[in-house]
Every structure is written in structure tokens, then in C-alpha cells.
Amino acid sequence: MEFFGPHLLGYLIALLHSLGTLAAIHAVLTVRTAQGSIAWALSLIFIPYLTLIPYLIFGRSTFDAYIQARRQANQEMHKAIAELNWRPWVEEALSARNSLAYASLRAMPKLGRMPCLANNQVRLLINGDATFGAIFETIRSARTAVLIQFFIIHDDELGRQLQTLLKAKAAEGVAIYVLYDRIGSHSLPHSYVQPLRDAGVQVKAFATRSGWLNRFQVNFRNHRKIVVVDGATGFVGGHNIGDEYMGKKPPLAPWRDTHVQVSGPVVACLQESFAEDWFWAARELPPLLLPDTYPDAGVLCQLLASGPADPYETCSLFFVEAIHAATERVWITSPYFVPDEAVFAALRLAVLRGVDVRLLLPSRPDHRIVYAASSLYASEAVRAGVRVFRYTPGFLHQKVVLVDNEISAIGSANLDNRSFRLNFEVMLLTVDEAFASEVEKMLMDDFDLAHEISQEENRQTHRLQQLGMRVARLISPIL
Known part of the structure; x- marks a missing residue:
């Protein structure tokens, strides 16, 4: 006993x-x-x-099994579309070779599974009103098919606006396909999804596997945000479907985020990325559409879809390549700054080369442990000569990269281990001086509303805070 x-x-x-x-x-x-x-x-x-x-x-280690299963599903999907003569971009892709700016990204043609395409039209969408105004307006004009993918869909005012619009378009005979992440949208009730299905909308949840055990697997998240209407107009960026993205939920309001509207050959890449994710969830292809003609002129765009099933760490390598390509400046905005050694070393080297390196980060946390780890990395970045700014009006959620005078990238990827290695992400790389100027103006406005962390302020961090940040950094690779 x-x-x-x-x-x-x-x-x-x-x-x-x-x-x-x-x-x-x-x-x-x-x-x-x-x-x-x-x-x-x-x-x-x-x-x-x-x-x-x-x-x-x-x-x-079962995560490795998910990776192998995803790779197998991708192979099956590409076999299924092999007979569709789907890749319409061979002639357009040749134009990318004439760009000196794109040539500085020497790894990108192989790093991205999709080529850099010419003759695209892009429009910068700043914050929720502009983003969802453009998305909803384009969906209202849909005639054939709408593809929608978000990490988070909430059953709130914005979510119900989307629900009402999709039911109306389905009643008109438009094919609607909606894909949401089961982890990100864990609170989405059946009462939201079922009326969509009853109206004829195809709705699927992205998950590792079906069954109750799936709720415990949080490392296979689909963080992408993609909308494609009639195969002609696409949207990609940082917004999800929820009232907080419209700046309606204190204390993080006003919400700062960025999206891009795009038309042209690169929209086919957005559809192919969506098709891979939809095929994983449904084992069937969504409708894949191509416009009758493309514009005769426009900007260079490359879609970078990354994920844990890639043969290498595509997302992390993209940031390393973009930073190494910079000769004058590299400005990066991210809600989370928990970089790996390669990305942090690239930032240090850029500073040593005399590049204007800036980071724009939130001043308000939405995840306190991640924020603490991010704060320590931000302090080390300041000591390395990086100019670090904290956005003060509200929560900063945009994911934007600006390199020199022509290269920009906007999408869903954060500067953290989860985006680098665990999430499915998507970034739209754009090579165009006029569009880069728009991005520059947008970021300059953000810097004007931000507080720059000084070396003196950095040294005055309380020792107890430093201890907490170091503990947070210890576990940051598994956040």
C-alpha cells in the first residue's frame, strides 16, 4: 500500500x-x-x-504522413488537368526575361512552381472597405464561376453579407466554390454552412483528415486568401472574412491590412493554387476558366504558392532571395516577426551592404507569446542596424515586401516559422515601377503613423521583460 x-x-x-x-x-x-x-x-x-x-x-511524426498524402494528391490533381491544356502562359512568360529587376531574383524561376507572367493589371486595395468593396462588386458581376478561399470565415456581419451574396449568385446559376480552413474557422457553425449548401454552393473545409482527431492537428493550416471570379479577376492578400478585418472589433481596431486585385495571365496561377487545395479537400477539380483574350500590355507578376509539402522551404527561401536581391532598400511589414537564422542573417547582410532595411510591426499584440518573441527579435534587429517601426493606430496585419524601385510582394505569408514551414501560403510578386511606387506611398503613410524604436529605447528594456522575451523566443520555433 x-x-x-x-x-x-x-x-x-x-x-x-x-x-x-x-x-x-x-x-x-x-x-x-x-x-x-x-x-x-x-x-x-x-x-x-x-x-x-x-x-x-x-x-x-504523423505530420510527415500528411505531407506525403498532400504530394500524392497534388500529383493526382495535375494529372487530372493535364488534358485541359491548362497552362496558357508560355508566350507571356517569355517577356519576364526582359526585366532587369526580375533578373536580380535569380532563384525565383525555379523557386516558384509557376512562372513570372507579363501583361497583368494590378490594383492596390488598402484596408477592409476597399478590399471587400472590390471583392463583393466583382462577385456581383460573376456570370460563370466564383472560387473563394479564406483561412478564417466568421459568422458575423461581414460573413453574413458574403453568405447572402453567394446564395443570390448561386440562384442565378453561377457555380460557387468555397474553401475555408477548419482550424482557422473552428468557430464557424453548421448553421452558417448548411444554408450555403442548400442554395447550391459547394463548401469544403481544408483539413488533414476527416474525423474528430483532426481537431488536434494544428500544423497543417491553409492560410491562403484567394478569390477568383470567372477566371478573369483575382484577389489575394491578408484579409479574412470577419468584422475585425473591417476594423469593427476593439481593442485591435482600426485594423490595418492590404489586398491586391489582379487580372491577366497570372489569374490562371491563382486558380491552379485553389484547385490543388480544393482537390485535397474534395478529390475533384473546380471549374478552371480562361478569358478569350489577355491584355497586350501590363506588369510582370509571379504567384508564389508555398506549403509544407514543397520539396524545399519555399516561403523562407523567398524572403532570403528578396532580401539578398536588394541594392537600395527592402521594406517588410508583418504582424509577426519570428525569423529563422537564414532570414535574420540576410537582413544583417543587407544592412552591411548599405541597404535601407525597415521592418513595420504591430504595437498591439493579438498573441502575447508570439508578440514577446517578436519583440526580442525586433530588439536584435535594431542592434543590427535595421530600422524597426511599431504601427500605433491599431493592429497591423498586412504582409508586404518592397525591394528597390520595382519589386513588391503582397499576400498571406508572415515572417515566422509557421508561415515558413507549416502553413500553406501565397504571395503575389509584382515587378513594376509604377505599382511599386504605389506600395511605397502606402508604406510611407504607415511609417508616418508608426513609432521608430531607437537604440536608447532598446537598451532600456526592463530585465524582467527581457527574460520573458527570451523564454518566448525559446519556444518560438514551435509557435
Whole structure:
């Protein structure tokens, strides 16, 4: 009976530490990155009471099985569209070779699975009113098909506006396909989805696998935001469907975000990215449409769709390549700044080359642990000579990169490990001086509303705050 007496707690602690040590060894052998291995291993060894169960759920090696399954699904999807003569961009892609700015991104033709295409039209959409005004107006004009993909769809005022519009278009005979992420939209009720299905809208949730266990797999998120109408007009950026993206939810309001409207050959790439995700969820293709003609002139665009099933870390390498390509400036905005060593080293080197390196980050946290880790990286960036700004009016959620005078990229990817290696993301790269000037003006307006972190302010950070930031950074690879 003494076994169940005072010694029981000691036995349980010893058992937990033993299991934690075994799990730590497993993490070292299976986790994809060195930073992630260290983060898991240290936490499993020293605090297994808090991390053992999360590791069994979030860090288990079955994620590799999801990757293999996704790659197989992608192969099946591309076989299914092989007979559609789908890739219409061969002639347009040749024009990209004439751009000296695009030539500075020497890895991009191979890094992106889709080519850089000429003769596109782009429109910058700043904040929610402009973004959803343009999206809803374009959907109202739809005649054939609408493809919609968001990480988050809320059953709120904006979500119900979208629901009403889609039901009306479905009643007109327009084919509507809606894809949302099951983790990001975990609060979306059946009462929102079923009326859409009853109206004839095709609705699917992106998930690893069906079944109740899927709710515990949070590392296979589809973070992309894509809308395509009639195969002719597309939208991509940082907004999701929710009232907070319209700036209607304090304390993060006003919400600062950016989207892009695009037409031209690159819209086919947006459809192909959507088709891969829809095929994963439904094992069938959505309608893929091409306009009868394309514009005779326009800007160069390349769609960079990245995800954990890529043969290499596409998203992280994109940021490294963009930073290395900069000769005059590289300005980056992101709600989360938890870079890997390669991206941080690229920023340091850019500063040493004399490049104007700026980061625009939020001043208000929406995830406190991530914000604490981001703050430490921001402090180190300031010490390295990077100009770091905190946007003060509200929460900054836009994901924008501006390189020199012609190159910009806008989409869904954050500067953190989750976007680099765990999420499905999409960025629209644009090579055009006039559009880059618009992006520059937009960012200059943002900098005017931001507070720059000074070296002196950086040194005055309280020691207790520094401790909290360092603890947060320790676990940042698994956030």
C-alpha cells in the first residue's frame, strides 16, 4: 500500500521525466528544423508536465504522413488537368526575361512552381472597405464561376453579407466554390454552412483528415486568401472574412491590412493554387476558366504558392532571395516577426551592404507569446542596424515586401516559422515601377503613423521583460 502513499507523486514525476526524455530523443530525430528540435527537446526534458501531451498531439511524426498524402494528391490533381491544356502562359512568360529587376531574383524561376507572367493589371486595395468593396462588386458581376478561399470565415456581419451574396449568385446559376480552413474557422457553425449548401454552393473545409482527431492537428493550416471570379479577376492578400478585418472589433481596431486585385495571365496561377487545395479537400477539380483574350500590355507578376509539402522551404527561401536581391532598400511589414537564422542573417547582410532595411510591426499584440518573441527579435534587429517601426493606430496585419524601385510582394505569408514551414501560403510578386511606387506611398503613410524604436529605447528594456522575451523566443520555433 505504501506504493500508493507519499511516494506516488515521486513515481509520477519520474515517469513523466522518463517519458519526456524519450519524447525529446524522438523530437531530435524527427522534427524538421534544428530550432524546433531544440525547443521541443529542452521543454520536454525540463517541463514534461506541460509539454508532453502537446508534443504527442502537435509534434508527432504523423505530420510527415500528411505531407506525403498532400504530394500524392497534388500529383493526382495535375494529372487530372493535364488534358485541359491548362497552362496558357508560355508566350507571356517569355517577356519576364526582359526585366532587369526580375533578373536580380535569380532563384525565383525555379523557386516558384509557376512562372513570372507579363501583361497583368494590378490594383492596390488598402484596408477592409476597399478590399471587400472590390471583392463583393466583382462577385456581383460573376456570370460563370466564383472560387473563394479564406483561412478564417466568421459568422458575423461581414460573413453574413458574403453568405447572402453567394446564395443570390448561386440562384442565378453561377457555380460557387468555397474553401475555408477548419482550424482557422473552428468557430464557424453548421448553421452558417448548411444554408450555403442548400442554395447550391459547394463548401469544403481544408483539413488533414476527416474525423474528430483532426481537431488536434494544428500544423497543417491553409492560410491562403484567394478569390477568383470567372477566371478573369483575382484577389489575394491578408484579409479574412470577419468584422475585425473591417476594423469593427476593439481593442485591435482600426485594423490595418492590404489586398491586391489582379487580372491577366497570372489569374490562371491563382486558380491552379485553389484547385490543388480544393482537390485535397474534395478529390475533384473546380471549374478552371480562361478569358478569350489577355491584355497586350501590363506588369510582370509571379504567384508564389508555398506549403509544407514543397520539396524545399519555399516561403523562407523567398524572403532570403528578396532580401539578398536588394541594392537600395527592402521594406517588410508583418504582424509577426519570428525569423529563422537564414532570414535574420540576410537582413544583417543587407544592412552591411548599405541597404535601407525597415521592418513595420504591430504595437498591439493579438498573441502575447508570439508578440514577446517578436519583440526580442525586433530588439536584435535594431542592434543590427535595421530600422524597426511599431504601427500605433491599431493592429497591423498586412504582409508586404518592397525591394528597390520595382519589386513588391503582397499576400498571406508572415515572417515566422509557421508561415515558413507549416502553413500553406501565397504571395503575389509584382515587378513594376509604377505599382511599386504605389506600395511605397502606402508604406510611407504607415511609417508616418508608426513609432521608430531607437537604440536608447532598446537598451532600456526592463530585465524582467527581457527574460520573458527570451523564454518566448525559446519556444518560438514551435509557435
